[in-house]
Amino acid sequence: MKQVERTFIAVKPDGVERGLVGNIIRRFEHKGFKLIAMKMLNVTPEMAKAHYAEHVGKPFYERLINYIQAGPIVAMVWEGLDVIKGARVIMGSTNPNEAQVGTIRADFAQVMEYNVVHGSDSLESAEREISIYFKPEEICDKYENMSEILKERLG
Numbered sequence: 001m002k003q004v005e006r007t008f009i010a011v012k013p014d015g016v017e018r019g020l021v022g023n024i025i026r027r028f029e030h031k032g033f034k035l036i037a038m039k040m041l042n043v044t045p046e047m048a049k050a051h052y053a054e055h056v057g058k059p060f061y062e063r064l065i066n067y068i069q070a071g072p073i074v075a076m077v078w079e080g081l082d083v084i085k086g087a088r089v090i091m092g093s094t095n096p097n098e099a100q101v102g103t104i105r106a107d108f109a110q111v112m113e114y115n116v117v118h119g120s121d122s123l124e125s126a127e128r129e130i131s132i133y134f135k136p137e138e139i140c141d142k143y144e145n146m147s148e149i150l151k152e153r154l155g
């Protein structure tokens with residue numbers, strides 16, 4: 001059974017600088033995933049190290065840590081059925097030139113290092129990453145009042 005999950009998605013600094021935020025968000029919205037938290041921020045060295053702890057020691061680690069701090073990111077939490085995997089399908093493979101055409105990375109990036117978007121890869125990393133970027137009170141998961149209000153107004 002597919003579960004309702006939450007995942008951490010970020011538009012990385014290259015995506016923000018290139019004006020891709022709206023396009024990226026639109027893809028997750030159109031899928032029907034629910035946006036439940038979002039902020040723009042500058043990633044601190046501490047956050048960068050916590051976020052990418054699993055990659056310590058890899059050849060690309062230093063560049064990755066610098067990249068994520070190179071400019072503001074747009075950090076988000078999305079909720080939905082099997083959203084962790086579903087969001088990664090929308091993002092495409094880590095290497096943009098191997099990603100399926102139509103995915104964010106295939107459409108907007110050329111090199112593995114600067115691939116525009118981040119998404120959690122498991123339940124554990126989703127929970128861990130969400131807690132790096134958001135306080136519990138910043139998660140806005142109850143906002144379906146408008147459909148009730150509209151129904152009352154429009155019949």
Ligand code: UDP
Binds near residue numbers: 117
């Ligand atoms: N990365 C890189 N070289 C590599 C692998 C990864 O520069 O050989 C960068 C790339 O920006 C990637 C990030 O490190 O998005 C994290 O790598 P991971 O394997 O977790 O890929 P992702 O989960 O982002 O697809």
Ligand code: MG
Binds near residue numbers: 121
């Ligand atoms: Mg990863």
